[in-house]
Each structure stands twice: as structure tokens, then as C-alpha cells.
Amino acid sequence: MENYVEILNDKYFEGKLSKKFRNKLENIPIDRPDVLSMVERMFRLINNANIPATDLSEMLGEILGTLLGRILPSAWEDRIPPVTVPGRHAAIDKYIKMSQWNSKEAKSMMDIGCGFPPYTTIDTANYFPDWNIFGVDPSLPKFLVHDESGNYATFSEGKSIVYFQPSNPTIENWDLLLKDKEETKSRFYKLLNQLDGHPSKDKNIVPRLELDPIKIYEQNNLSFIIGGIGAVDIKPVDVIRCFNVLFYFNNAFFLKALSWFKGKLTEGGLLFIGGNWAASTESFYAVYQKEGDVLHRREFAFSIDCICPFSVATWYANHDDDQQAAELTKYVKMIRQDDDFMKEFYAFHDLQRAAYGICPRDSDGYYDNIDSSIAPEDIWPSVGKILEELNENGFNDKAIQVLRNSGVNAKLNEVGHLSILF
Numbered sequence: 390m391e392n393y394v395e396i397l398n399d400k401y402f403e404g405k406l407s408k409k410f411r412n413k414l415e416n417i418p419i420d421r422p423d424v425l426s427m428v429e430r431m432f433r434l435i436n437n438a439n440i441p442a443t444d445l446s447e448m449l450g451e452i453l454g455t456l457l458g459r460i461l462p463s464a465w466e467d468r469i470p471p472v473t474v475p476g477r478h479a480a481i482d483k484y485i486k487m488s489q490w491n492s493k494e495a496k497s498m499m500d501i502g503c504g505f506p507p508y509t510t511i512d513t514a515n516y517f518p519d520w521n522i523f524g525v526d527p528s529l530p531k532f533l534v535h536d537e538s539g540n541y542a543t544f545s546e547g548k549s550i551v552y553f554q555p556s557n558p559t560i561e562n563w564d565l566l567l568k569d570k571e572e573t574k575s576r577f578y579k580l581l582n583q584l585d586g587h588p589s590k591d592k593n594i595v596p597r598l599e600l601d602p603i604k605i606y607e608q609n610n611l612s613f614i615i616g617g618i619g620a621v622d623i624k625p626v627d628v629i630r631c632f633n634v635l636f637y638f639n640n641a642f643f644l645k646a647l648s649w650f651k652g653k654l655t656e657g658g659l660l661f662i663g664g665n666w667a668a669s670t671e672s673f674y675a676v677y678q679k680e681g682d683v684l685h686r687r688e689f690a691f692s693i694d695c696i697c698p699f700s701v702a703t704w705y706a707n708h709d710d711d712q713q714a715a716e717l718t719k720y721v722k723m724i725r726q727d728d729d730f731m732k733e734f735y736a737f738h739d740l741q742r743a744a745y746g747i748c749p750r751d752s753d754g755y756y757d758n759i760d761s762s763i764a765p766e767d768i769w770p771s772v773g774k775i776l777e778e779l780n781e782n783g784f785n786d787k788a789i790q791v792l793r794n795s796g797v798n799a800k801l802n803e804v805g806h807l808s809i810l811f
């Protein structure tokens with residue numbers, strides 16, 4: 390493993406990665422080629438984006454070394470895990486409402502690859518109470534089992550485990566469940582057998598078995614359908630959102646998906662494809678609009694924190710030919726090549742990191758880890774606040790100027806994202 394880390398360090402970072410970062414990478418499971426190639430792909434993108442070794446925090450090393458192997462599909466029998474977080478698409482919902490492209494009175498939306506529990510789809514249904522919202526996902530479970538600590542496992546119709554997750558998904562809690570994955574699975578199978586025939590909807594009861602758990606999330610304007618891209622029986626809708634799904638697929642699938650989406654949109658309908666992390670940080674997306682038989686790409690947009698991300702959504706490409714990752718990297722590089730902008734950005738942003746205790750610069754000039762006194766549930770909301778402050782202090786606007794100086798047709802969109810218009 391040490392050799393793999395050193396090779397990548399020399400190849401992408403002139404051997405300048407910090408010792409702390411390299412130590413965290415040593416935890417990458419050597420027997421997982423998917424993790425090894427994903428890390429290398431991310432390093433290639435980071436390097437292409439002109440990001441120096443000093444900006445790779447110890448926390449990022451921990452995410453790559455420990456968390457990544459747990460959330461990639463091969464850890465789940467090659468299924469894409471349904472991981473999602475409440476509030477993740479708040480900025481995207483707002484943009485769907487305010488977007489200049491949304492000229493007609495949109496009324497229906499399909500959130501495809503909605504995940505489970507379908508937190509972001511529920512957020513959307515609450516945000517658009519007059520719309521009909523459809524959450525669609527191939528992995529909606531038939532059974533859900535919570536153990537005594539609130540950790541849960543989802544099961545398919547045939548009673549095989551699809552996914553399990555700690556009640557609070559911190560690295561420490563994941564460690565407890567994954568220390569012996571087979572033991573955890575057999576514990577959940579045992580619980581399912583014990584609770585079979587005694588389902589409950591009472592959230593205060595643990596352990597608990599829920600049947601057709603997706604049903605409890607349905608409301609008058611929200612329903613769910615089991616299905617996936619190319620395989621859902623649904624009438625055309627005004628808006629399609631497909632977030633944190635297509636970066637698992639190659640470009641051939643992406644193109645096929647576009648053509649299927651076109652057939653599922655009403656005239657003038659909008660398609661939003663992209664990715665992000667918690668609290669709408671590291672957001673990037675393309676907006677398409679259907680006109681006759683054509684799906685026009687109207688814009689590509691991203692949040693300013695993608696130029697110096699805390700986590701990995703910005704680089705989360707599972708295939709070398711991922712178009713969106715390449716496009717985002719190209720614009721991040723343009724912004725980062727402007728020394729005057731970056732000087733001003735670092736002067737402000739490094740103070741933010743120090744004030745919040747989240748990956749501040751250490752005395753050697755490298756981004757560090759999180760202050761250990763910060764509760765795990767406070768980390769991403771704080772990262773969200775850091776992004777808000779960057780916008781309030783005009784760094785998104787200044788970056789637009791940098792893009793324009795490079796000849797790009799860029800403007801700030803209605804939610805403060807940097808938008809490239811086509």
C-alpha cells in the first residue's frame with residue numbers, strides 16, 4: 390500500500406502530499422481494485438484542476454482511505470447504495486423554482502434515483518406543495534429492520550439484504566457495523582426472522598420491522614415507484630431531477646439516459662442532472678430543456694466551494710469518461726489559474742476554516758483534520774455556512790469575472806451558482 394501511495398504522490402503531486410494525508414491513505418483496502426482506481430481517478434482530476442498537495446486535507450485522506458471503500462457499489466454486491474441526506478438539494482429545489490428556463494407553470498416532477506429513506510424527495514414535496522412529485526428508485530425496499538441502536542438494514546422482496554447503515558453514519562459508527570460485515574448481516578437476518586409477522590410503524594419501538602416502508606413517506610402530492618432509468622411506467626413530467634446517480638455510470642449510459650429522459654419530459658420540460666454533498670455543498674449540474682424532438686443543454690452550473698472542496702462529490706466519477714467531472718475540472722482549473730483571485734480566496738477561506746475548526750491550515754501549510762471537539766452532525770452544516778459566507782462575500786461573483794476573462798459565457802444564476810450558458 391505504501392508503494393501505491395508513493396507512486397500516486399509522485400505522479401500527481403510531485404511527492405508533496407503531507408505525511409498525515411499519506412498515513413490516512415494507507416488504510417485503503419489493497420484488495421479493492423475499484424477503490425484503488427477511484428482514488429487515482431480523483432487524484433488525476435484534482436491535479437488537472439490545478440489543486441496543490443497542500444489543499445488535500447487530512448480529513449480528505451480519511452474519507453478516501455476509510456469511507457470510500459464502504460460506499461462504492463462493489464461493497465454492496467455491485468448495487469449503487471441508496472445513501473442520501475436531508476436538505477441536500479435545498480439549493481437545487483430553489484433553483485428549479487426560480488430558474489429562468491422554468492417559464493411555464495411546472496406542476497409535476499420525477500426524482501429518479503431518489504434513494505432510501507427518500508429524504509430529498511420529501512423535502513421537494515414539501516417545497517412544492519402544489520406539484521405532483523414522483524420518487525423513483527430500483528432499490529426501494531420491501532422490508533426495513535431497525536436494531537436496538539437504530540441502525541437499519543433494508544431487504545428486497547426475496548428477503549436479501551440490499552443495504553445497511555448506522556443510525557448516525559459517522560466513520561466510527563460505520564466501523565462498528567463493518568468490523569465484521571458478515572456478522573452484521575447475519576444479525577440483521579436474525580432480527581428479520583424474529584420480527585417477521587410483527588411489523589410496527591411506531592418509531593419509538595426498537596428493534597422494529599417495517600413492511601413496505603416507502604409507503605409511510607407517501608403524502609397527497611408524493612408517491613413512489615420502483616424502477617430505474619429506461620424502466621419506469623410514468624407519464625411525461627415537467628421536471629426530472631437525477632442527482633448523485635449518473636456519476637456511477639459510463640458516458641454511453643449517460644447518453645442513453647438523456648435520450649430516455651427526453652421521452653419522459655413534457656414540451657418545455659426541464660432536466661437537472663448532477664451531484665452534490667450535504668447541505669447543497671459541492672453542487673454541480675447541467676440543465677437541459679426539451680423543445681420538440683431536441684433536448685437542449687441550457688447551462689452547466691456549480692457552487693464556488695467546488696474550487697476547494699472539503700469532501701469528494703466534486704471528483705466522484707466512477708468512470709474515466711465522466712463528462713460532468715471533466716467539465717467541472719476544466720472550470721475549476723480556469724479559476725484556480727488566476728493568482729490574484731486565489732490569493733484573495735485563500736486569505737478569506739483559510740480564516741473561515743480556522744474559525745470553524747474544520748480542516749484549517751496547519752503550521753506546515755497543509756489543510757488539517759477537523760477539530761475533535763466538533764460533533765459529527767455539526768460538520769456539514771458548518772461547511773454549508775462556509776459556502777454561504779463565500780457567496781455573501783462575493784467570491785462566486787469574482788470567480789464569474791475570472792471565467793469571463795477566459796472567454797467563458799458565465800453568469801451567476803438565481804441561487805448564486807456559477808453558471809456557464811450555452
Ligand SMILES: C[S@@+](CC[C@H](N)C(=O)[O-])C[C@H]1O[C@@H](n2cnc3c(N)ncnc32)[C@H](O)[C@@H]1O
Binds near residue numbers: 632
Ligand atoms: C447515491 S443515491 C442518490 C440518492 C438521491 N438522489 C440523492 O441525491 O441524495 C443513488 C441512487 O441511484 C439508484 N439507482 C441505481 N441504478 C439506477 C438506475 N438505473 N436508475 C435510477 N436510479 C438508479 C440507487 O438505487 C440509489 O438509490
